[in-house]
Amino acid sequence: GNSVTQMEGPVTLSEEAFLTINCTYTATGYPSLFWYVQYPGEGLQLLLKATKADDKGSNKGFEATYRKETTSFHLEKGSVQVSDSAVYFCALSDSGGGADGLTFGKGTHLIIQP
Amino acid sequence: GAGVSQSPRYKVAKRGQDVALRCDPISGHVSLFWYQQALGQGPEFLTYFQNEAQLDKSGLPSDRFFAERPEGSVSTLKIQRTQQEDSAVYLCASSLMDSSYEQYFGPGTRLTVT
DSSP states (O other): OOEEEEOOSOEEEETTOOEEEOEEEEOSSOOEEEEEEEOTTSOEEEEEEEOSTTOEEEETTEEEEOBTTTTBOOEEESSOOGGGOEEEEEEEESSSSSSSOOEEOOOEEEEEEO | OOOOEEEOSEEEEOTTOOEEEEEEOOTTOOEEEEEEEOTTSOOEEEEEEETTEEEEOTTOOSTTEEEEOTTSSOEEEEESSOOGGGOEEEEEEEEOSSTTOOOEEOOOEEEEEO
16 A cells, blocks of 8 residues: 655754755555645645656745655755744645545654744 | 634544534535544545545544535534544545645544543
8 A cells, every 4th residue: 555654753953954854655656746734733734746757846945856766755945944843744645636535654843943 | 715624623522422523625625535643643544525425435444433425515524432542633625626636624623532
């Protein structure tokens, strides 16, 4: 079956540091890949997505590239801010994401210190 | 416009009680999903509806869990004879069946079984 593995947290960084959160996956076929974010006290929100190999998803300064050869979708940001503190979830879907359930990783709690 | 809403936001049940959790999806969204999120874990898929048809219930953990969406809009997740291991946040998400395939999540219902 499908599975997603992401680095465990918490990850604590200083403001303006470079961020990488690793995510690898196991799936049959060609899944779509997602990063969701959960800010304190809020619901899950889609941060970015990629639907085929070598696609790069980007939003709010975050980027992730769909690497089929390494089955990875690592999340990166060049300069983090305190407002980026949240829990980040990597996820995959066998379809585009609207027609079947998502498979999530366990989440990575990111803490940015001023 | 209005997002996905869920009620109640918090529910405390004694072991053995039945509970009903409600989800109001975004108007016009064809797809509806239920997930279970245990503390410190990522959401796990429970079941999926397309309009009123329940197309996938492979994630329901036992026959004590039952979901319905009789008119293709509001959905109810029912848990019979609750057990302590049912304590979790139950998330609902909805989606348009279009190329974006983004799932929009509600705030969740936190169920505590005592």
